[in-house]
Amino acid sequence: MDLSTMIIKMSDGFGKTCAIFFLTLLFSLPLGMIVALLRRSRFKPVSTITRFFISVLRGTPLMLQLIAVTYGPYYISVAANKLSEVYNWGVYFDIGVSKNKLVPVVIAFAINYASYFAEIYRSGLESMPVGQYEAAQVLGYSKIQTFMKIILPQVIRRILPSVTNEIVTLVKDTSMAFTVSYQEMFTIGKQIANSQTSFIPFVVAGVFYYIFNAIISFIMEKIEKSMSYYTI
Amino acid sequence: MSVLEIKNVKKSFGRHHVLKDISITVNEGEVVSIIGPSGSGKSTLLRCATLLETMDEGTLTYVGKPAAWMEGSEIKYAKNLNEIRNKFGLVFQNYNLFPHFSVIKNLTDAPVSVQKRDKESVYEECKILLRKMGLSDKEDAYPCMLSGGQQQRVSIARALAMKPDILFFDEPTSALDPELTGEVLKVIKQLADEKMTMVIVTHEMSFAKAVSDRVIFMDNGVIVEQGTPEEVFGNATNERTKQFLSNYNK
Numbered sequence: 275m276d277l278s279t280m281i282i283k284m285s286d287g288f289g290k291t292c293a294i295f296f297l298t299l300l301f302s303l304p305l306g307m308i309v310a311l312l313r314r315s316r317f318k319p320v321s322t323i324t325r326f327f328i329s330v331l332r333g334t335p336l337m338l339q340l341i342a343v344t345y346g347p348y349y350i351s352v353a354a355n356k357l358s359e360v361y362n363w364g365v366y367f368d369i370g371v372s373k374n375k376l377v378p379v380v381i382a383f384a385i386n387y388a389s390y391f392a393e394i395y396r397s398g399l400e401s402m403p404v405g406q407y408e409a410a411q412v413l414g415y416s417k418i419q420t421f422m423k424i425i426l427p428q429v430i431r432r433i434l435p436s437v438t439n440e441i442v443t444l445v446k447d448t449s450m451a452f453t454v455s456y457q458e459m460f461t462i463g464k465q466i467a468n469s470q471t472s473f474i475p476f477v478v479a480g481v482f483y484y485i486f487n488a489i490i491s492f493i494m495e496k497i498e499k500s501m502s503y504y505t506i
Numbered sequence: 507m508s509v510l511e512i513k514n515v516k517k518s519f520g521r522h523h524v525l526k527d528i529s530i531t532v533n534e535g536e537v538v539s540i541i542g543p544s545g546s547g548k549s550t551l552l553r554c555a556t557l558l559e560t561m562d563e564g565t566l567t568y569v570g571k572p573a574a575w576m577e578g579s580e581i582k583y584a585k586n587l588n589e590i591r592n593k594f595g596l597v598f599q600n601y602n603l604f605p606h607f608s609v610i611k612n613l614t615d616a617p618v619s620v621q622k623r624d625k626e627s628v629y630e631e632c633k634i635l636l637r638k639m640g641l642s643d644k645e646d647a648y649p650c651m652l653s654g655g656q657q658q659r660v661s662i663a664r665a666l667a668m669k670p671d672i673l674f675f676d677e678p679t680s681a682l683d684p685e686l687t688g689e690v691l692k693v694i695k696q697l698a699d700e701k702m703t704m705v706i707v708t709h710e711m712s713f714a715k716a717v718s719d720r721v722i723f724m725d726n727g728v729i730v731e732q733g734t735p736e737e738v739f740g741n742a743t744n745e746r747t748k749q750f751l752s753n754y755n756k
């Protein structure tokens with residue numbers, strides 16, 4: 275197989291890599307904020323449970339989470355059907371492994387990244403001086419106005435560098451989808467490498483990721499610049 | 507009618523009684539200074555009056571509108587506190603301007619988005635306020651580009667933009683270099699001359715003397731002595747007041 279065929283085949287998978295990447299951001303960025311706010315809840319059980327989930331998601335490999343979300347429902351249904359047979363529940367679960375693996379892959383990525391973003395948001399929220407809340411309160415801003423107009427824009431400004439780091443990591447992490455044989459770029463590259471006993475596909479993949487990240491970094495730098503009209 | 511009426515306010519942090527039965531009435535156009543040693547509860551009193559802190563006991567009334575009152579031994583706060591917040595403004599020691607808003611946006615945003623006033627007329631009024639503060643050329647600047655004295659004047663303008671009936675200051679100049687203190691005090695003096703109702707916590711004794719109609723000396727959570735500047739600074743009757751003032755007259 276010559277290099278151009280290789281590149282064309284892998285570009286096919288690149289679309290799927292991009293799908294994982296953008297869908298993960300689309301869901302995890304807002305979800306992370308919800309998780310961060312739950313984590314900061316003054317209602318103890320909520321913040322404790324949230325903290326537990328965050329620590330599990332950050333403390334276990336993403337690969338494992340991908341496998342759990344992709345195959346977990348199937349294995350659970352198998353176990354449930356066995357129990358159903360033994361105890362005569364008269365129910366039968368027909369849950370297979372979903373054909374479109376993009377769904378479980380994005381779910382796994384989104385909840386994993388949401389827990390990282392949540393911790394970043396939390397540190398950003400905690401870095402806000404209490405005086406900003408008090409000034410807003412005295413001026414009569416509602417809780418929602420205070421958050422949306424006063425707090426959030428400043429938090430975003432503060433956490434943008436950390437968010438950029440995560441996004442760059444996400445570009446590279448998309449390759450983990452190979453563990454559930456989702457046909458993204460790296461999985462295809464690996465298959466070609468195996469069948470052709472060639473190292474070249476890995477080099478091609480490396481170049482792809484590098485260029486992707488260079489573009490991401492460029493964009494994020496532009497966004498950071500556009501926000502740095504004031505110092506904090 | 508009195509603009510502010512505080513009656514029998516008590517406040518503790520844990521077992522520490524910070525305010526022990528404080529009552530103050532401020533009439534329209536009056537300028538009241540509160541002086542006293544560090545930890546005497548001056549800031550806590552302002553924070554209770556501006557609803558940043560809840561009182562344990564007491565009543566709080568603004569321009570005849572009850573903000574907090576006692577029902578038996580329970581303190582009750584009004585349902586619509588924003589209606590009360592409309593009546594006062596607070597100038598913080600460290601300004602607390604919104605750093606991501608330009609100077610003019612710091613002034614106009616709350617009147618427009620909280621008080622729902624007309625954008626155009628708010629903008630025109632705020633420009634006039636900035637001119638009054640000597641900051642006409644800073645409309646589009648961001649707070650980080652301004653000196654401390656300029657920032658404090660913006661924060662005074664921000665409070666005034668809400669058209670409060672009374673303005674509170676908590677040590678408005680103590681975060682400032684001495685050479686910047688004067689410009690802020692000048693602005694406050696100007697407001698006093700215009701008969702703005704104000705309560706000023708300050709360590710600037712000569713300023714308190716010059717600007718106030720009434721001076722209140724607080725110590726250890728109680729009002730020890732109050733009167734005209736002449737009475738308090740000229741011939742204080744209480745030993746603690748004399749002792750406190752003697753440290754300043756050296």
Ligand SMILES: Nc1ncnc2c1ncn2[C@@H]1O[C@H](COP(=O)(O)OP(=O)(O)OP(=O)(O)O)[C@@H](O)[C@H]1O
Pocket residue numbers: 519524542543544545546547548549550551
């Ligand atoms: N949130 C709080 N929790 C616990 N104690 C507090 C709190 N706020 C204030 N205090 C205590 O209450 C007392 C009065 O504080 P306050 O800030 O009102 O004094 P102050 O008269 O404003 O002093 P200063 O002149 O130094 O500003 C102090 O002993 C302070 O430690």
Ligand SMILES: [Mg+2]
Pocket residue numbers: 548549550676677
């Ligand atoms: Mg104080």
